[in-house]
Amino acid sequence: MSERLAVRKTYKLYIGGKFPRSESGRSYVVTSSTGDFLANAAHASRKDARDAVSAARKAFGGWSGATAYNRGQILYRIAEMLEGRHAQFVAETVAAEGVSAERAGELVDAAIDRLVWYAGWSDKVSAVAGSSNPVAGPYFNFSTPEPTGVVAVMAPQGLLGLVSVIAPVIVTGNTCVVVADGRTALPAVTLAEVLATSDLPGGVVNILTGQAAELAPWLASHMDVNAIDLTGVPEHLAAACEEAAAENLKRVFRPLPPATDWLATPDTKRLMAFLETKTVWHPVGM
Amino acid sequence: MLVNVSTTTTSPLADAEITDTSLRAFLHGLPGVDQVGAEQRAATLASRSIKTSAKAQAIDLAISMVDLTTLEGADTPGKVRAMCAKAVRPDPADPSVPKVAAVCVYPDLVAQAVRALKGTGVRVASVATAFPSGRSSLDVKVQDTKLAVEAGADEIDMVIDRGAFLSGRYMRVFEEIARIKAACGDAHLKVILETGELVTYDNVRRASWLAMMAGADFIKTSTGKISPAATLPVTMIMLEAVRDFRAATGEMVGVKPAGGIRTTKDAIKHLVLVNEVAGDDWLTPEWYRLGASSLLNDLLMQRQKMTTGRYAGPDHFTLD
Numbered sequence: 044m045s046e047r048l049a050v051r052k053t054y055k056l057y058i059g060g061k062f063p064r065s066e067s068g069r070s071y072v073v074t075s076s077t078g079d080f081l082a083n084a085a086h087a088s089r090k091d092a093r094d095a096v097s098a099a100r101k102a103f104g105g106w107s108g109a110t111a112y113n114r115g116q117i118l119y120r121i122a123e124m125l126e127g128r129h130a131q132f133v134a135e136t137v138a139a140e141g142v143s144a145e146r147a148g149e150l151v152d153a154a155i156d157r158l159v160w161y162a163g164w165s166d167k168v169s170a171v172a173g174s175s176n177p178v179a180g181p182y183f184n185f186s187t188p189e190p191t192g193v194v195a196v197m198a199p200q201g202l203l204g205l206v207s208v209i210a211p212v213i214v215t216g217n218t219c220v221v222v223a224d225g226r227t228a229l230p231a232v233t234l235a236e237v238l239a240t241s242d243l244p245g246g247v248v249n250i251l252t253g254q255a256a257e258l259a260p261w262l263a264s265h266m267d268v269n270a271i272d273l274t275g276v277p278e279h280l281a282a283a284c285e286e287a288a289a290e291n292l293k294r295v296f297r298p299l300p301p302a303t304d305w306l307a308t309p310d311t312k313r314l315m316a317f318l319e320t321k322t323v324w325h326p327v328g329m
Numbered sequence: 330m331l332v333n334v335s336t337t338t339t340s341p342l343a344d345a346e347i348t349d350t351s352l353r354a355f356l357h358g359l360p361g362v363d364q365v366g367a368e369q370r371a372a373t374l375a376s377r378s379i380k381t382s383a384k385a386q387a388i389d390l391a392i393s394m395v396d397l398t399t400l401e402g403a404d405t406p407g408k409v410r411a412m413c414a415k416a417v418r419p420d421p422a423d424p425s426v427p428k429v430a431a432v433c434v435y436p437d438l439v440a441q442a443v444r445a446l447k448g449t450g451v452r453v454a455s456v457a458t459a460f461p462s463g464r465s466s467l468d469v470k471v472q473d474t475k476l477a478v479e480a481g482a483d484e485i486d487m488v489i490d491r492g493a494f495l496s497g498r499y500m501r502v503f504e505e506i507a508r509i510k511a512a513c514g515d516a517h518l519k520v521i522l523e524t525g526e527l528v529t530y531d532n533v534r535r536a537s538w539l540a541m542m543a544g545a546d547f548i549k550t551s552t553g554k555i556s557p558a559a560t561l562p563v564t565m566i567m568l569e570a571v572r573d574f575r576a577a578t579g580e581m582v583g584v585k586p587a588g589g590i591r592t593t594k595d596a597i598k599h600l601v602l603v604n605e606v607a608g609d610d611w612l613t614p615e616w617y618r619l620g621a622s623s624l625l626n627d628l629l630m631q632r633q634k635m636t637t638g639r640y641a642g643p644d645h646f647t648l649d
Contacts, residue, residue, distance in 0.1 A: 093640055100643075267642030290639065 054084040054228060056091055056252060057235035059098030060245015066090045071253070073226045076141030084228035087251035089261040092220065095249035096267055099193045099218040102246030107190045107216035115165030118214055121241040122158035125151075125206075128237060132202055135233060139226045140201060153306050154206040161210035164314055168215055171311070172318060183325040188318040190216035191294055192269030195262035197255050198223050199275045202230035203305045208274055211313035213247055217270070220249045220262065224275055228252035256280055263287040270294035270317050274302060347542070349500040356499060356539060362530035362566055371561035374605055375598040384597070388632050389427055390612065391596040392419060395628075396454055396585065396620045398433040399649070400461075400553065406441045409434055413445035415647055420629050423636075429625065430614040431484060435460070436477040443481035454484035454519070458509060461523075461552035463488035467505055474512040484517040485509070488552060489536065491526045499539060506543035519547035519585055524563045525555045533563055537570035547583040553620060558588025561598060568606040584611065587620025593631040596624060622649045 054073075055062040069086035106114070125132065129151055136147035172188040194217045198205050205227065212219045223231035235250045251258060259276050262268055263284040271288050273281050273295065281297055288295050296316040379387055397416045399408060413432055420426045431452035434442050442453045455477035459465035465473075474485055487509050493501045510518050520540040524533050540548050548567055551558035564586045571582045584607070590596055596619055603611050611617050626649070630641035 096640070261640065264639035265642070266640060266645055287639070291642065291645075 052082070052232075054082050054232045054252065056085050056087055056095075057232070057239070057248070057250040058091065058095045058246075059101070059249065060239060062235070062239075063091075065253075066094070069253075073139075073228055075138050075226070081138060081226070082229060084232070084252045087222075087253035087258060089258065091251055091253075092222075092258050092261050093265070095220040095251055096193060096195075096262070096265055098246040098249050099220050100267055102244055103190075103192060103218045105244055106213070106218055106247045109216070111166040111169070111216075114214055114216065115162045117242050118158055118162035118165065118210060121237060121243065122155050122162065124237045124241045125155050125158065125234075128233070129155075131233060132230065135229055136202060139229055149306070150201065150203045154203045157203070157206050157309070158210050160309070161214045161314070164211075164311070165214045168314060168318070172315060172320075176322070178324075181326060181328050183327050184322065185325075186320050186322040188215070188315075189321050191317045191319055192217060193267065194219045194317050195259075195265070195268045195271040196221045197259055197262075197271070197273055197275040198227060198231070199302065199305070200225070200227050201305070202234065204275075205231055205234060207305050207309065208272060208313065209248060211309075212272070212317055213243075215314065215318055217317050218247045218249075220251065220268070222255050222258050222262070222275070223250055223252050224255040259284050260287060263293070264290060266291045268293060270296065272313075272316070273297040347500075347503065352499050352503060352539070352542075353497070356535040359531075359534055359538060362534055364530055367530055367562045367566060371565045371602065374565075374601050375561055377601050379597050379601065385632075385635050387597045387600050388593060388628055388635070391593070391600060391619060392625065392628050392632075393427040393430060394614045394617055394619050395429040395625050396431045396433045396587070396618045397429050397625060397649075398553065398587070398620055398622050400433070400435060400456060404435060404438060406438065409438045409441045410445050411647070412649065413442055413451070415625070415649075416451045417446065417449045419625060420633070420646070423633075426629065426632065430618055433486065433620065436473060436480065436482075439477050439480035439482045452483040453481060454486055455480070455482040456486045456488075456521075456552075458487040458505075460486070460488055460521075461554040463490050464492070467508060470505070471508060471512045474509050478512065478514055478516050482516055484519060484547075485513050486519045486521055486549060488521045488523060489540065491523055494527070494532070494536060494539075499535075502536075503539060503543045506540055506545060510544040517546040518544065519549045519583075520545040521549045521552055521587075522567075523552055523555065524550050524560075524567075525557045530562065530566055533566050534570055537567050538574070541570065541574045541580075541582050545582060547585050547618070549585040549587055549618075549620065551586075551588040551620075553588035556589065559586030559590055559599075559620075561602060564599060565602055565606055568603060568611070571611070572607045581610070581616065583616040583618065585618040585620055590619055590621050591623050592627050593624075596621075596628065625649075 065085040065087050067088035070083045071086045073081045073084050132151045133147045175185040178184040194212045196208050196219050198221050231250050264287040285295050416429045416432045431454045433454040436455050439455045457474040457477050458470035522536045537548050567584050575581050626646045633641040
């Protein structure tokens with residue numbers, strides 16, 4: 044009997060519910076924390092980013108129009124699927140981040156719990172962020188939160204970091220383009236496989252692997268991106284991105300000081316960062 | 330694929346009178362289209378990369394060739410006025426954007442468009458002849474045409490009787506085009522072949538020649554109401570026909586693909602096709618048009634990307 048041929052995974056992008064290669068044909072080597080070869084990942088170009096934005100825009104109508112209850116269910120479903128792949132994520136986390144299996148297990152558990160935590164928020168956000176307002180006039184005046192639109196997310200390192208930035212963006216009805224830098228490409232692509240099988244409509248989350256430094260300026264200046272999360276952008280680039288984002292008055296989320304401890308229970312800052320407020324003046328007694 | 334028709338057939342145009350028999354003999358004597366070859370050549374030409382300054386020129390040329398079209402049952406005078414304003418000044422923020430070639434509306438809205446476009450140089454085109462199906466009597470079609478011409482249309486887009494064409498009654502189609510041409514007076518006549526219903530490329534070539542011999546100033550692929558509309562191979566076959574028609578008769582006929590051209594990339598593919606198949610004589614709004622509505626916004630977005638260096642968003646352009 045001859046030895047089995049190794050069946051290696053091809054790491055591709057995740058755009059519009061599909062797994063294309065980079066339009067540029069580029070790839071880069073992902074190494075472990077000790078420098079060992081792990082995989083070749085697709086190296087996304089600015090045109091992939093543009094395609095991802097188009098896909099996210101296309102998906103926005105349907106996703107933002109879905110009921111909060113439905114969005115919550117789908118997030119919970121993502122958590123379920125992640126749970127099913129627990130062992131794979133632990134192995135990948137051990138390989139990429141060089142942590143112990145025990146620590147990796149904690150991180151994956153936390154990522155799953157994070158999804159469940161945000162899933163619960165889906166139908167509660169409007170009660171917390173919305174209000175009926177006392178006004179000096181014959182009006183019933185109320186405000187409700189609405190999703191901002193297409194959000195570019197510069198993701199931090201690791202699976203837990205990824206989940207912690209994606210979940211709060213999509214649970215309120217936004218769609219997103221996520222840039223996973225460096226070795227985060229590996230958990231990002233595996234996460235994309237989870238998303239693709241979780242009833243999440245294609246295009247709601249689009250994942251680009253490559254260099255944040257290359258893609259961030261293009262997404263920051265893109266006129267069809269409504270908000271940008273600069274969490275994973277290196278310090279020296281952030282100011283330029285904020286400046287570019289001003290052109291179409293993008294919402295900018297940049298945690299200061301930079302977030303590092305992803306294991307801590309989150310607050311609602313990320314959840315509230317990508318919402319717009321719609322206020323309705325309804326005449327009474329007319 | 331590139332058979333020069335004029336050298337392989339005798340043109341019937343020299344005949345004093347075109348009869349049913351001579352017309353059929355001529356149209357069926359046209360060389361057949363090599364389907365695989367045509368699709369391959371169109372695909373090869375479509376793969377050409379047009380970048381930087383050439384792309385900038387192509388975008389401006391494509392904008393100036395657009396026939397900005399609205400052909401909906403829900404069209405209102407207000408919508409037509411808004412579209413006319415956009416035709417003259419496609420990007421209100423940038424006066425360097427050229428105006429489009431024409432607006433295309435239904436006959437009852439021609440007067441609105443004429444009023445809105447007076448003195449701007451943008452022409453008014455109107456569909457006529459029981460558009461889009463063409464299923465009515467010749468008298469009604471002539472009246473429909475007159476209605477549009479009297480309202481001030483510069484160009485008439487007529488549809489051929491596909492039923493007659495497909496059942497082989499070529500003379501009937503020929504005479505109909507000739508009658509409409511007479512009713513047009515000074516207005517240009519564009520003849521819509523509705524290639525999506527003609528089934529074969531051979532039929533597209535025959536219909537192109539038939540329309541040109543009957544007096545068309547333009548041949549146009551489609552109504553935009555059925556799919557497939559303006560595919561690249563079909564446009565290429567029509568461009569070959571106008572090229573060969575000029576070689577045979579010395580008369581130049583324009584081409585207008587319409588329907589299905591939505592992106593800048595599609596438009597540029599068409600321009601490459603024109604240049605390579607018919608020649609650059611056709612690369613002007615006078616001889617080549619792009620029937621479209623959503624295409625214009627994509628062209629404007631690409632143009633803005635080239636001038637500002639950042640990707641543009643549809644929120645910043647008018648809705649059609």
